[in-house]
Amino acid sequence: MSKAVIATTSMAGCFGCHMSFLDIDERILDLIELVEFNKSPIDDIKHFTKQCDIGLLEGGCSNSENVEVLKEFRKHCKILVSVGECAIMGGLPAMRNGIPIKECIDEAYLNGPTTKNCNPQRILPNDDELPMLLDRVYPCHEIVKIDYFLPGCAPRADLIWNALYALVTGDELKLPYEVFKYD
Amino acid sequence: MSEFVSFKIDGKQCMGRAGEFIAEAAERNNIYIPTLCNYKGTAPKAACRVCTVKVNGRMMTSCSTPLQEGMEIENETAEIQDIRSGIIELLFAEGNHLCPSCEKGGSCELQALGYRFRMMVPRFPYLFPVREIDASHPKLIKDHNRCILCKRCVRVMKDENGHSLFAFYKRGTKLEIAIAPELADKITDEVAQQAMDVCPTGALLKKRKGWDVPVGKRMYDMKPIGSEFEQVK
Numbered sequence: 001m002s003k004a005v006i007a008t009t010s011m012a013g014c015f016g017c018h019m020s021f022l023d024i025d026e027r028i029l030d031l032i033e034l035v036e037f038n039k040s041p042i043d044d045i046k047h048f049t050k051q052c053d054i055g056l057l058e059g060g061c062s063n064s065e066n067v068e069v070l071k072e073f074r075k076h077c078k079i080l081v082s083v084g085e086c087a088i089m090g091g092l093p094a095m096r097n098g099i100p101i102k103e104c105i106d107e108a109y110l111n112g113p114t115t116k117n118c119n120p121q122r123i124l125p126n127d128d129e130l131p132m133l134l135d136r137v138y139p140c141h142e143i144v145k146i147d148y149f150l151p152g153c154a155p156r157a158d159l160i161w162n163a164l165y166a167l168v169t170g171d172e173l174k175l176p177y178e179v180f181k182y183d
Numbered sequence: 184m185s186e187f188v189s190f191k192i193d194g195k196q197c198m199g200r201a202g203e204f205i206a207e208a209a210e211r212n213n214i215y216i217p218t219l220c221n222y223k224g225t226a227p228k229a230a231c232r233v234c235t236v237k238v239n240g241r242m243m244t245s246c247s248t249p250l251q252e253g254m255e256i257e258n259e260t261a262e263i264q265d266i267r268s269g270i271i272e273l274l275f276a277e278g279n280h281l282c283p284s285c286e287k288g289g290s291c292e293l294q295a296l297g298y299r300f301r302m303m304v305p306r307f308p309y310l311f312p313v314r315e316i317d318a319s320h321p322k323l324i325k326d327h328n329r330c331i332l333c334k335r336c337v338r339v340m341k342d343e344n345g346h347s348l349f350a351f352y353k354r355g356t357k358l359e360i361a362i363a364p365e366l367a368d369k370i371t372d373e374v375a376q377q378a379m380d381v382c383p384t385g386a387l388l389k390k391r392k393g394w395d396v397p398v399g400k401r402m403y404d405m406k407p408i409g410s411e412f413e414q415v416k
Binding site for chain 1: 294298309311
């Protein structure tokens with residue numbers, strides 16, 4: 001049987017979910033027997049080279065690039081999984097949701113304690129190459145259809161492993177109480 | 184001495200006292216009915232509706248419905264569980280419940296119910312309301328993002344004259360809990376701690392407490408809420 005192909009990405013996230021994913025200890029040896037990675041920071045493949053079975057998404061959508069990546073994932077993956085609070089509800093980046101975008105940018109580049117006197121020309125990043133910030137942070141499932149959700153900040157390694165194992169092998173998902181957390 | 188009555192929960196024969204509330208009677212019969220706005224020792228409010236059960240075919244809140252002889256109560260049916268789960272999801276979607284950044288995490292009753300019902304994601308779109316955090320009081324932080332308006336603090340926290348420390352303020356979608364600044368200035372550390380414990384979420388926090396209990400040792404880290412009442416099967 002050919003291995004399941006998985007892709008992973010971190011959008012508006014902190015890479016904590018990827019760290020947690022790698023926290024599966026010796027099962028990482030089972031993992032490479034079980035799956036093959038395509039586009040992912042784990043093997044540093046930048047673009048999809050084929051259709052994938054499972055896409056693991058970390059982080060919500062904060063800018064136009066995140067939306068583009070997310071739509072690419074939907075196109076190339078049969079199953080998409082929102083991994084972690086940021087992908088599920090926007091997480092900490094979503095704390096900006098009640099604040100007007102101009103205030104956020106001014107705080108970051110003009111008025112914040114680390115930038116206050118360092119930007120005398122009051123330059124705001126506006127290069128065409130830079131992705132535009134969205135009006136607010138969107139959970140992944142508000143942009144594309146998401147098939148499964150794994151909560152946690154970060155989701156416990158056991159939860160990610162159990163879910164991936166269940167998805168690949170078709171077994172029932174083991175969901176013990178201790179691994180199911182929102183923080 | 185009140186009269187004993189017999190009733191059934193999901194077909195199990197139970198005993199209770201006539202007139203006591205269904206949720207209390209269920210607990211003594213080792214059956215857990217999830218509650219959220221209810222607080223032991225205080226008159227029920229039936230605000231959150233999480234404790235909904237079906238009594239003789241009709242939806243009732245078990246925290247406020249007095250027990251009667253021969254009641255047939257449905258508790259853990261798929262229909263009831265879906266209603267409860269929907270209410271919890273609605274509460275998560277309605278406020279800004281950022282569990283990773285909340286000091287109440289692990290000891291929060293709303294979160295614990297989310298765990299119990301294995302809520303992966305709310306079925307409703309997140310509202311992301313704009314709400315204030317009030318840290319102006321010396322001992323207390325009020326975070327309206329997390330307030331579910333259960334009125335527990337208003338009902339439970341009283342001064343020596345029996346007056347509520349907290350009150351509801353404004354109307355409709357702007358409704359929030361308030362405390363008079365002069366009162367808030369006077370409260371002790373113990374009262375602040377009590378307010379934090381009474382709040383089922385992290386809307387009332389005692390200042391300078393932080394994350395003082397390690398992950399794994401918090402109230403609902405290892406055992407689901409309500410498991411203390413449930414029968415050993």
